[in-house]
Every structure is written in C-alpha cells, then in structure tokens.
Amino acid sequence: MKPVQAEDGKQLRFYCCGPTVYAAAHIGNFRTFVVQDVFRRVVELGGLRTKHVRNITDVDDKTIRNSQAQGMPLQEYTAKWTDKFHADCAALNCLAPHVEPSAVGHIAEQLDIVQKLIDKGHAYQSEDGSVYFRISSYADYGRLAHLDRQTLDLGKTAETRADVDEYDKDSVADFVLWKARRPEDGPNYWDSPWGQGRPGWHLECSAMSHKYLGDTFDLHSGGVDLVFPHHENEIAQSRCACGGESARHWFHVTHLLVDGAKMSKSLGNMYTLDQLQEMSYTPAALRYVLASAYYRRPLNFTLAGMKDATSALNKLGRFDKELAKAAAAKEPTYRDLVKAHPEPGAFAAAWASLEDDLNTPEALGHVFSAIKGIKPAELPAQEAAALWQQFRLIMEALGLQLPDPDADIEVPEDIKAIADERWAARLAKDWAKADELRGRLAELGWGMKDGKDGYKLAKI
Ligand code: AMP
Ligand code: ZN
Numbered sequence: 001m002k003p004v005q006a007e008d009g010k011q012l013r014f015y016c017c018g019p020t021v022y023a024a025a026h027i028g029n030f031r032t033f034v035v036q037d038v039f040r041r042v043v044e045l046g047g048l049r050t051k052h053v054r055n056i057t058d059v060d061d062k063t064i065r066n067s068q069a070q071g072m073p074l075q076e077y078t079a080k081w082t083d084k085f086h087a088d089c090a091a092l093n094c095l096a097p098h099v100e101p102s103a104v105g106h107i108a109e110q111l112d113i114v115q116k117l118i119d120k121g122h123a124y125q126s127e128d129g130s131v132y133f134r135i136s137s138y139a140d141y142g143r144l145a146h147l148d149r150q151t152l153d154l155g156k157t158a159e160t161r162a163d164v165d166e167y168d169k170d171s172v173a174d175f176v177l178w179k180a181r182r183p184e185d186g187p188n189y190w191d192s193p194w195g196q197g198r199p200g201w202h203l204e205c206s207a208m209s210h211k212y213l214g215d216t217f218d219l220h221s222g223g224v225d226l227v228f229p230h231h232e233n234e235i236a237q238s239r240c241a242c243g244g245e246s247a248r249h250w251f252h253v254t255h256l257l258v259d260g261a262k263m264s265k266s267l268g269n270m271y272t273l274d275q276l277q278e279m280s281y282t283p284a285a286l287r288y289v290l291a292s293a294y295y296r297r298p299l300n301f302t303l304a305g306m307k308d309a310t311s312a313l314n315k316l317g318r319f320d321k322e323l324a325k326a327a328a329a330k331e332p333t334y335r336d337l338v339k340a341h342p343e344p345g346a347f348a349a350a351w352a353s354l355e356d357d358l359n360t361p362e363a364l365g366h367v368f369s370a371i372k373g374i375k376p377a378e379l380p381a382q383e384a385a386a387l388w389q390q391f392r393l394i395m396e397a398l399g400l401q402l403p404d405p406d407a408d409i410e411v412p413e414d415i416k417a418i419a420d421e422r423w424a425a426r427l428a429k430d431w432a433k434a435d436e437l438r439g440r441l442a443e444l445g446w447g448m449k450d451g452k453d454g455y456k457l458a459k460i
Contacts, residue, residue, distance in 0.1 A: 006048055006218055007216065007217075007218055007248065010048070010049060011048065011049040011050065011051055012043050012048050012049070012050045012051070012218050012219065013050070013051045013053075013213045013214075013217040013218045013219075014040075014050065014051070014052055014053070014213075014217065014218055014219040014220065014221065015053045015054070015055075015205070015208075015209040015212075015213055015217065015219070015220045015221070015247065016033075016036050016052070016053070016054040016097070016220075016221045016222065017054075017055065017057075017205055017221070017222035017223075017226055017230065018054040018055040018056050018057060018097075018100070019033075019056065019057065019081075019085050020057040020060060020062055020063060021056055021057065021058055021063060021078045021081035021082045021085060022060075022062040022063045022065075022066045022067075022077075022078070022081060023066065023081060024081065024084050024085075024088070024272045024273075024274065025084075025085055025088060025272070026263060026270050026271060026272055027256060027258075027263075027271045027272065027273070027276070027286065027290070027301060028223075028255060028256040028263050028270075029223075030088070030092060030273070030286070030290060031223075031253060031255075031256040031290045031293075031299060032221075032222065032223040032253040033089065033092075033094055034092060034094060034287060034290040034291050034399070035253045035290070035291070035295045035358070036054075036221050036251075036253070037093075037094040037095055037399055038291050038354075038358060038360065038397065038398055038399060039221070039251065039358060040052055040095060041095070041334070041396060041397045041398075041399055042354050042355065042358065042397050044338050045337055045338055045341070045393060045396065045397050046341075046355065047341050050098075051098050051099075051212075051213065052095070052097040052098050052099075053097055053098065053099045053100075053101070053208065053209065053212045053213055054097040054099075054100055055100070055101050055102065055103065055204060055205060055208050056078070056082055056085075056100060056101070056102040056103070057102075057103055057201065057204065058074070058075070058078035058082070058102045058103055058104050059074065059078075059103050059104050059188065059198055059199065060103075060165050060201045061164065061165050061166075061201075062165075063077065063078055064184075064185055064186070064188050068184075068186055073187075074104075074187075074188050075104065078102075078104075082102075088272075088273045088283075091273060091283040092273070092283050092286065092287050092290075092399075093283075093284070093287060093399045093400075093401050094399070095399075099212050101208045101211070101212065103199065103204035103208075106204065106207050106208055106211065107190050107199065109207040109208070109210075109211050110199045110203045110204060110207040111178075111192050111193070112207070113177075113203060113206055113207050113210070113237060113241045113242070114131055114177045114178050114192070114194075114203070115193065116240075116241040116242070117133065117177065117237065117240055117241050118131065120240060120241070121134075121137060122134055122137045122138060122236075122240040122241070123177055125194050126161065128163075128180060129180030129181075129194070129195055129197070130161075130163060130176050130177075130178060130179050130180045130194075130197065131176070131177045131178040131194050132158075132161050132163075132174040132175065132176055132177060133174055133175050133176075133177055133233065133236060133237060133240075134158065134174055135152075135157045135158075135172070135173070135174050135175075135236070136157060136158065137240070138236045138239070138240055140235075140236075140239070141232065141236050142172070142232065143235075144227060144228075144231055144232050144235060144250060145169060145227050145228035145229075145231075145232045147169065147172060147228075147232075152172060156173075157172055157173050157174050158173075158174050160173045161173050161174045161175070161176070162174070162175045162176065162229070163176040163179060163200075165200065165201035165202075166201075166229075167229060168228070168229075169228050169229075172229075175200065175202060175229060175233050176200040177199070177200050177202075177203050177237070178192060178194055178197050178198075178199060178200065178203075179197050179198050179199070179200055180194075180195055180196070180197045181195070181196040181197045181198070185198060201230070202229070202230055202233035202234055202237065203237060205230070205234050206234050206237040206238040206241065206242075206246075209234075209238065209246070209247075210238060210241075210242050214244070215238075215242050215243055215244020215245070215246070216244040216245040216246065216248065217246070217247055217248070218247070218248055218249060219247060219248070219249045219250070219251055220234075220246070220247030220249070220250055220251070221250070221251040221252065221253070222252060222253070223252065223253050223255060224252045224253060224254050224255060225255065226252070227250075227252055231250065234246070235247075253295045254295060254296055254297055254298050254299070255298055255299075256290070256298070256299045256300075256301055257298050257299065257300050257301065258270070258271065258300075258301045258302075259300070259301075259302055260300055271301070273286060276306065279303070280412050280415075280445075281306045281310065281445075282310070282313075282403070284313055284400065284401050284402075284403065285306050285309040285310045285313060286306065286309075287399060287400065287401075288309035288312060288313055288400060289301065289305050289306060289309045291360055291398045291399060291400070292309070292360055292361055292364050292398075293360065293361060294358075294359055294360060294361050294362075295358055295360075296357075306445075307445045307460070310445060310459050310460070311459070311460050312364075312368075313400065313402060313403055314403060314405055314458075314459060314460075315368075316367075316371075316395065316400065316402050317402040317403040317404060317405050318405045319371050319374075319376070319391070320388075320391065320392075320395070320402045321404065321405060321406070322376035322377060323376045323384055323387060323388040323391060324388065325376070325377070326376040326377055326379050326381065326384035327376075327381055327384040327385035327387075327388045328381050328384075328385075329381070329385040329388065332388060332389045332392045332396075333396075334396045337389065337392060337393055337396055340389070342386075342389045342390060342393055343390070344390050344393055344394070345386065345387070345390040346370055346374070346387055346390050346391075347366070347367060347370055347390045347391060347393065347394050349366040349369075349370070350363040350364070350366035350367045350370070350394045351363070351393065351394065351397075353365075353366060354394070354397055354398075360398060363394060363397075363398070364398075367391075367394055371391075374387070409457070409458070409459065411446075411457050415441065415444060415446050415457065416457075418437055418440055418441055418444075419437075419441065419446075419448055419455060419457055421437055422434050422437035422438060422441070422448065422455075423454070423455055425437060426450065441457075442460065445459060445460060446458070446459060446460065447459075447460040
C-alpha cells in the first residue's frame with residue numbers, strides 16, 4: 001500500500017466494519033481496530049485529511065440471542081456493550097471515527113436499498129417471506145474473495161438460500177437482505193413493504209457507507225474473516241443498488257492467534273483488555289503488541305510478548321523523557337504534528353517503513369537502531385526539540401502512549417508480598433531464597449532494585 005491516494009486528492013474517505021456489540025470485544029477484534037487506527041494516523045500525519053466511518057452492529061443473530069438470554073431490551077443491551085467498546089478504544093488510544101452510525105438507527109436507509117434491488121431485478125421475496133439477493137444477477141459476484149464463477153452452480157445458489165449471517169465459501173447462496181419476523185426475534189422487528197422483519201447483517205454496511213461516503217469511496221477495511229461473505233455481499237448490494245464502485249480499495253487485517261491457536265471460548269484463550277489489566281498489563285502494552293506486527297501476517301499473541309512490549313515501552317519512555325528535558329519545549333501532540341507535518345529527519349527510515357504498506361515491525365526496528373546512538377542530554381536545546389518532534393511523529397503514527405519511567409507505579413499486592421519476602425530473606429542473608437524470589441518476580445514481569453534502606457520495584 002504505497003500511500004493510498006484520495007480520489008479527490010484532499011480527503012481520504014474510508015469505512016471500517018465496526019464491532020458487533022453483544023459482548024466485550026476481544027484482543028483479536030482490537031488487532032483490526034488498532035491497525036485501522038495506525039493506518040488513519042499515518043495518512044493524517046502524512047498530510048491528508050480523512051473521513052473515517054465505522055458502524056456499530058446492534059442488530060444481528062448474536063445481539064438478539066444474547067439480549068434475550070439476559071432478558072434485556074436489545075437497545076439497552078447493545079448500548080451497554082457499545083459504551084464498553086468506546087472505553088476500551090479510548091484506553092487503547094484509538095481515534096474516534098468521524099461518524100459512527102448504528103444499524104438500528106438506519107433501518108429506513110436499509111429498506112431503501114432492498115427496494116432498489118427488487119426494482120432492478122437483483123432481489124426477490126421468497127415463500128418464507130424473507131427477501132434475498134439473487135447472486136446470478138450480478139456477474140462480478142465472487143471477485144473479491146476469488147470465487148471461481150465457472151464452478152459456481154448458479155442454479156443451486158438460489159435453491160440453498162443463506163438466511164444466517166455467517167457462512168463460508170463452500171456455502172455460496174442467495175443471501176438474505178430482509179429476514180421475515182420469527183418468534184425467536186421477540187420484539188425486535190420493524191415494518192417493511194415485505195412484512196415485519198429485520199435487516200440481514202450484510203445490508204447495514206452498504207446502507208451506511210452509501211449514506212456517509214457516497215457511491216464511490218477510497219477504502220474499506222475489516223478483519224480477514226469479513227472478505228467472505230460479508231464484503232462480497234456488500235459489494236454486490238452496493239453496486240447493484242447504488243451504482244458507483246463502492247470501495248476503490250480493500251484493506252483486510254490478518255487474524256490474531258493466541259499461543260499459536262485460533263482464539264475460542266472453549267480453548268480458554270480469549271483475552272479481553274480487562275483480563276490483561278487484571279494481570280497488571282497496561283493498555284499501552286497491548287497497543288504496542290497489536291501495532292507492532294505486520295498486518296498481513298498472523299500475529300501470535302503471548303503473555304511473554306506483553307512483557308517484552310512493557311520493557312520496549314519503558315525504553316522508549318526513557319528516551320522520550322530525556323528528549324523532553326533536553327528540548328525544554330512544549331510537548332508535541334498528535335494534533336500539533338498533523339498541523340506541522342514535520343520531516344521525519346533522524347527517523348526517516350522508520351517513516352518510510354510506515355508508508356511502505358504499513359510495515360510497523362520494520363519501523364520499530366529502525367526506531368530502536370536510531371535511538372541507540374543518540375544521547376539527548378548532549379544535544380543543544382533546539383536540536384533536541386527537533387528530534388523530539390521527529391521521534392514523536394513515529395510514536396504518534398503508531399499511537400504509542402509512552403510511560404513516564406519515573407512515575408510511581410501501582411504495585412499489585414501479590415507482587416509486593418513477594419518483594420517483601422525477598423527483602424526479608426536478604427536481611428537474613430538467605431541468598432538462595434532471595435535469588436529464587438527475584439526469579440519469580442522477573443517471571444511475573446517485575447524487577448527489584450535493592451537500595452541501602454529498602455527496595456524499588458519496576459516493570460521489566
Ligand atoms: P465483530 O465484532 O465480530 O463484528 O468483529 C469486529 C472486527 O474484528 C471485524 O473487522 C473482524 O473481522 C475483526 N476480527 C475478529 N476476530 C479477529 C481476530 N482474531 N483477529 C483480528 N481481527 C479479528
Ligand atoms: Zn461491514
């Protein structure tokens with residue numbers, strides 16, 4: 001992705017599929033949202049304005065199922081998880097999208113697309129009362145997901161209609177646009193010219209991208225699982241109903257794995273931000289892990305990786321603090337840097353990596369090489385100030401909030417207890433025990449510095 005050019009040369013318009021608000025988003029979801037955030041930051045710091053639209057999926061099979069299981073009205077239930085999503089995004093330093101429309105807030109727009117598709121012969125109402133998209137009516141169906149049109153049995157696609165939201169490539173079928181009301185949907189239905197029901201999942205993104213970005217826009221993004229059927233179906237709906245190209249480029253983020261395996265509740269390897277914070281990792285460390293992997297490759301998440309991220313951030317934080325002291329200037333913020341659009345100078349190689357298909361691991365490699373030779377305290381103030389801007393340009397592109405290495409950190413009680421025990425062992429000259437406890441602290445990600453009258457704990 002050599003910087004994607006905006007169609008009008010001024011503002012890059014992009015759409016991201018947002019969260020399904022039926023539970024707390026997991027760290028895999030946040031891989032995608034963080035990478036999209038890095039993309040936006042690189043574009044904006046590179047000098048283009050953006051219009052970023054990201055939807056909230058608040059009506060689908062999962063939100064209805066879970067809200068009913070909790071005995072809560074759908075809107076109350078999804079509002080709770082939307083708030084949680086916003087809080088997690090803020091903790092992970094993700095910029096808020098410029099528009100964040102929800103599916104329930106755009107029923108009329110979705111009905112309008114269904115009507116257009118019926119009028120143009122791309123959709124039909126079946127005997128079960130639902131309205132389906134007729135795949136055989138759209139010659140380009142399958143291009144994004146590289147489906148082989150030759151082997152697609154178009155006669156069969158209509159016979160094996162898909163009325164669930166998620167299915168795989170082996171089950172290509174006419175897909176549902178409007179689902180007729182069923183008892184299991186409870187009170188979650190709307191009136192339509194085709195009877196009461198609710199929209200199919202794929203429809204909402206066509207309706208909302210069209211409303212806020214028009215027939216043709218620059219870029220559309222999501223996790224790689226969305227290529228089929230969600231994005232394939234979206235393209236079909238948008239192009240057939242609205243004309244235009246829909247998205248000119250597609251940008252998919254490869255999945256995050258945990259300890260080499262797909263995340264799943266049954267494997268017990270599905271982490272949320274809260275769970276990591278309970279283990280005393282910071283949101284910044286998670287952001288570092290998520291932002292520092294190349295988006296086209298799978299990212300294998302491990303707790304050891306979180307520890308490494310914590311030490312890397314501490315190192316960067318220390319360098320930042322030294323620069324701040326030497327520069328004696330106002331702290332450069334994201335907005336300042338977007339406005340000033342400074343040259344990357346000493347960090348030119350890192351910036352070039354970001355511009356070259358968002359190669360974030362390479363960019364960080366360049367950052368660590370560059371800071372190795374620099375001693376901020378020895379620089380004249382003006383030079384330090386310029387360097388601080390250049391360094392912050394890369395940190396802000398990655399959205400890394402750096403810790404203050406000298407700030408008092410909150411030490412969890414269990415860590416403090418081990419440290420106290422070690423200090424006592426040391427006073428009793430039980431060196432073997434003291435060493436063993438030092439090792440245990442290190443395993444938990446803490447370092448202990450011994451002073452004359454006491455100890456200091458620091459994250460490593
Ligand atoms: P959802 O809330 O399920 O609609 O997903 C929100 C976003 O997270 C979508 O863009 C998904 O493609 C993405 N996503 C889901 N699982 C993962 C994963 N394991 N790694 C990266 N992205 C994911
Ligand atoms: Zn979508």
